[in-house]
Amino acid sequence: MVKKSLIFVAVMGLMLSSCSVSKSARTQRNLFSGSWTLDxxxxxxxxxxxKSTIFNDAEDxxxxxxxxxxxxNNSTGRYTISQSTLCSGGDRFFRWSVVEPSQNYSSxxxxxxxDSNRKDISGGVGYRLNIASLSEQAMVLKSNVSVDGELVTIVYEFSKK
Structure with missing residues (x-):
């Protein structure tokens, strides 16, 4: 019985450690938390x-x-676009996470x-933006796209509210 309990504890510990988020990712998640303006x-x-359509949603x-x-605390968020003649305004909801850095990219x-009920509406399709910088006051995110075979980097500059 003791042996089975030890094995169970070891397996649970392995599972929890494999699902855990590094200290760096936790710190970044905490910095993301809150309200921002895309300046x-x-x-x-x-x-x-x-001129580009961002996130298959609206013009830049x-x-x-x-x-x-x-x-x-639940990895959800939203962005709100103001209504105008060019823009379909309103809230867009998303589920987010911070992806650990690898040899090919930064965090x-x-x-x-x-949707507003937290159900996937994108068919599993998502977006990744490189975290160029992130502090308590500002963040810069970047994404690389190809335009006529040439690399273009879209830079998103945010300030904390």
């Missing part, structure tokens, strides 16, 4: 004027000034769209 979207690694101009909220914000 600016700009483009790097290429020249010219760019619609995201400037949008409000973002990250809740770290990343990962999210996928959900």
């Amino acid at each position: 600016n979207i700009r483009y790097e690694n290429n020249t010219g004027n760019f 101009i619609c995201f400037e000034g949008s409000d973002w909220f990250f809740r770290d 990343q914000l990962q999210f996928k769209f959900i």
